[in-house]
Amino acid sequence: MVLKKRVDYGFNGFRVPVIPKAPRSARRRVAFNKAVEDGQVCAIELLASLAGQLLQESESSASSNASEGNHQPAFSQGVIEQDIQDEVKPLKMEEIHQGNCAESTFKTEVASQKSSQKPLSHTKTGHVSVNNSSDCCEKAEADVKSEIFEWDNKFGNYSNRLVETREKFRVSTHGNIKNGFKWEQEAGSSCIRGSNLADKCSLEDHLEFASFSRYGNGIKLGFRDDDEKFLRCKRVCTKPKAFRSPRRIAHRRIRNLMSSKYWKTAPKLKDCELSDLGVPRYHKRKTCYGFERSQHNAIVKKRKFVDRVSGVTSDGGFSSESVSNSPQKGMDADKPSSSAKLHVLKAKDSHVKFSIKSIRIPELYIEVPETSTVGSLKRTIMEAVMAILGGGAHVGVLLQGKKVRDDNRTLVQTGISCNENLDTLSFMLEPTSLRASPTICVGDPSSQCETSQPTWPTETPVLDSGVTDTLHDSPLLTYPGNLIESNHEPTSSLADTTVNKITPDSRAIVAVPATTETLAVVPVSQKTKRSEFVQRRTRRPFSVTEVEALVHAVEELGTGRWRDVKLRAFENADHRTYVDLKDKWKTLVHTATISPQQRRGEPVPQELLDRVLAAHAFWSQHQAKQHGKHQAGPGTLKITEASAERPCVC
DNA sequence: TTTAGGG
DNA sequence: CCCTAAA
Known part of the structure; x- marks a missing residue:
């Protein structure tokens, strides 16, 4: 009987299952109502539920505002629409990628230099409302927070219940946010949405780009939190269980x-x-x-590296080219000052920085x-x-769902420096041998x-x-x-x-x-x-000490008893197998045969090499003799030969 | 599993 | 170091 278990091993912790399949509107309502009924409401859930309603309401109101030339609302509208779009995508993504062998979530943080203005966050938070209750654990707290701000500014007075929950949630998450993520505003950053938007963003934006897939454009995935957060969040979320089954x-x-x-x-x-x-x-x-x-250590290091590529913040790595090609082109063009800003930023530092929160292991x-x-x-x-x-x-790098195969192209050429492309950028691990x-x-x-x-x-x-x-x-x-x-x-x-x-x-x-x-x-x-995945062992050159031990053992045991040599001289050297010893002897003999100039690596004392040659000659002869005699037992031979002809100096 | 050798 | 035929 075999117990089989497929393991999704993500360094970021567990993957949180995903969601309901009912129509969006229905899902929203259900989630909301049920939550209220149960009295077990996850903050996110409430937000999510409410979000749907708010969005709907906002949609209509925004459109009317827009026609009236109301600036502020106009902007809001843009945000909302974006959110609405995003709203659906996470689901799709989850559907598709749940279980993707290679998937990563990374985040690009962008901050505005101006914080004095209206703290309207344009963090893409739409998916919160989609994911409903099920996703709350998966939700980035940072995101949540941003969202809260948004609600504060736009709909804060909408619901008492919301406010209540919000407060609660804020308390439970705020501290973590700071510790776990870069939350402080960073200077020298620009808003990723375009220069004009930059003027309006104050908080640092946590644009969360989920990776995406070759199947969709700009699809965002739920945030993959690490275990710690998962757990922490779990306390807030009262019903994570039901979502495991899917x-x-x-x-x-x-x-x-x-x-x-x-x-x-x-x-x-x-x-x-x-x-x-x-x-x-x-x-x-x-x-x-x-x-x-x-070797473990080394591996672990790798893991850490992969797991936490830090220091992210896209501080305006947009080339003018990418900007002009962007959808926000019009907006940018209308704002010379903004363009200038970008330009300056570029001249100053045209780097694209990524914060890869985690890369999931296939x-x-x-x-x-x-x-x-x-x-x-x-x-x-x-x-x-x-x-x-x-x-x-x-x-592997995926951009807009396509695999970027040309390793020689620059980020700019590839479009990875282009802000709007970033949300469709993703990294994935894949087997080399493929x-x-x-x-x-x-x-x-x-x-x-x-x-x-x-x-x-x-x-x-x-x-x-x-x-x-x-x-x-x-x-x-x-x-x-x-x-x-x-x-x-x-x-x-x-x-x-x-x-x-x-x-x-x-x-x-x-x-x-x-x-x-x-x-x-x-x-x-x-x-x-x-499998070509099998890692080749790291090379571990023999030290002189080891060579000494090897030579000594071979002098005594001969060249045909590598297992014994191993046991005698390398018993505790787990990384040296008898095959290794045999191979090393082989190379030693070769080394001893060639001229010193041709030798490489850590020089082996000539004395040792001499012994190698002597032992090699001896045991070769011994083997020949043994072969010739054919009838003499190894033990007998060994004793006699040893006393008489052994090259051993000792 | 070990040995012995080629790759 | 790896891979493997043979023992």
Whole structure:
């Protein structure tokens, strides 16, 4: 019996499931009403619910205001509309990317230099209202705060209940916000929305860009908080539980999809060998290959690096070019002063800074025996993660849903310095080998049980073909749409689910299920090429001391007993396997043979090299003799030879 | 699992 | 260091 569990390993913590599927308006109302009824209202929930209503009201009022030439409202309107648009997207994104193998959320912070004016935040907060209650835990507190401000200014007097909740929430989040994020205003920054807007933003804006996907434009994802926040938020949010099931369901679907065997898509794979993805073999070795303790540190560092790329703040890295090409062009043009400002900023510092809050590790597919301990499960997961971070993955960049493939283009050329593009920019981790190996692999439960090997579930080739591109994310269609707790039997097919939830412009997604089925998938034997994800062990040159020990051991034991040599001289050196020792001896012999000028690395004392040659000659001869005599036992031979001909100096 | 060798 | 055929 095997316990299988797919693990979404995100450094940012857990992924919070997503939401209801009812029409937006309906969702809003339901969430709101229910919340009130239950008396268990999450602040966000209230805000969210109310937001919908407010937005609707604002929409109509704003439009009338606009016609009247009311400036302030006009601006507001813009914001609102933006919010409304965004409102829907997160959902789509979640639908699509829940489970994406590579997804990151990053944030670009932009601050205005002017803080004296009306603190109208244009933080994109629309998705709050969409996500309803379910998403509150996922919601960035920073965002929440911004939102609160917005409500303060625009609708603060709308509801007592709201105010009440708001206050509560503020208390519970404010401190954290400061600690966890850059909240203070930063000088030298410009508003990302365009210069004229810059004049109006006061608070630092936390523009949250969620990554996005190749499927959508400017789609924003919910903020992925780290564990700590998740928990903290959880206290505020009273009902996080109910939202776990969708995820599970999705997982299950995925699993079903993948579990049949190892698959590969026939069309592209004829000449490719299957790689058993992400199955580090080293961990099977007694000597702990791959990530030995010492290496752990390095890996952990990587993790930290990935996990918290800090210091973000886009302080106006917009080139005039990007500005002129932007939708805000008109606005900018009308405001010479603003343009000048941008220009100055650019001249001063045309950097684009990113704050990558977290990069999610691609989904892992882990399988361990039911009897495994939690500890071993943890280790297994850790191994997998490390294997990925240790070199098995590279970072992909997506802009407006498209993969940016040309590594040589500049950010400006690519459009990454362009503010409006930033919200469609995302980073993702993907297996390095995919580029070379267009193989789709899916873990086979039966074949992996005994090894506890973590794998990347289904990876797809990064190809130009639309089909494969689509496929790339197919395993990630962990659409957690249904809130209904499912027992264990998925009621609908993945395809159905997908199709139902996908929006028209997400064509690629819709194709997924079909593609998956259409492609001639053929089971592939597990026994094939090793995964290219397996990290090569870090090089560890032998020290003179080690060489000494090795030479000494070989002098005594000979060149055919590497295991014994290992035991005798490197017992505690886990990172030195007998194969390593054998290899080292080989190179030592070679080194001793060549001229000193040709040698590289840390010089080995000539004395040692001499001994190497002597021992090598001796044991070679010994071997020959043994071979010649053929009948003499090794033990006997060894003793006699040792006393007489051994080159050992001691 | 080890050895022995090629890559 | 890796990969593997052989033992």
